[in-house]
Amino acid sequence: MLRFMDWSVVAMGCVLVLGGLGGRRWQRTRVRKNERPEQGRPFIWTWQPLLMGLGMICARVPGLLRAPHLVVEVFDALSFGLAVTVLGFYLRSAYHCLRSLRTT
Template identity: 55%
Template sequence: MMLGFMDWSVLALGCALVLMSLGGWWWERTKVRKGASPDRSRRFFAAWLPLLMGVESIGAKVPHLLHAPYSVAMIVDAVNFVLIFTVALLAFWMLRERDLRTNG
């Protein structure tokens, strides 16, 4: 019984991250409309990072909760691994770009 609650709580966290990314996207868009210059690294960390991590956490639990076949679960796990690797690469790239702009 407790395991089911934990699965659903991870799924709810993923949904919250996706909603948070939509809020971050809206916030950045509003700031740009008011005259602020767009900052790619801030946009990544405010909108794209929560979206990608939310999709990953949703994808990690949905096959288990839907009792999907093993092959479907393995495909979703492989896509999640690629997504995690991509998020890590993008985060390091954005941090490096930000560091080069401030120190360079």
């Protein structure tokens, strides 16, 4: 049962990666049609699922494939780095949002 739950986390990560890639593709087609892209928001909504999905995959797959401990630790560190990157994106977005509210 535990293996099923671990693989379901990997599957959810794959769905998030595919959703992020699809959102990125959709954003590019909107820009090609000369529609004005929104500032800041599309960046977060296309990269956040992609990075979080990669983090979920990196956190679970090495352990499920019975990789050596060093490989598991390296991928755990990579997963943590991706989570910190997404947090940085959200903090930057919040800063820009608050700055725009103060100027109006």
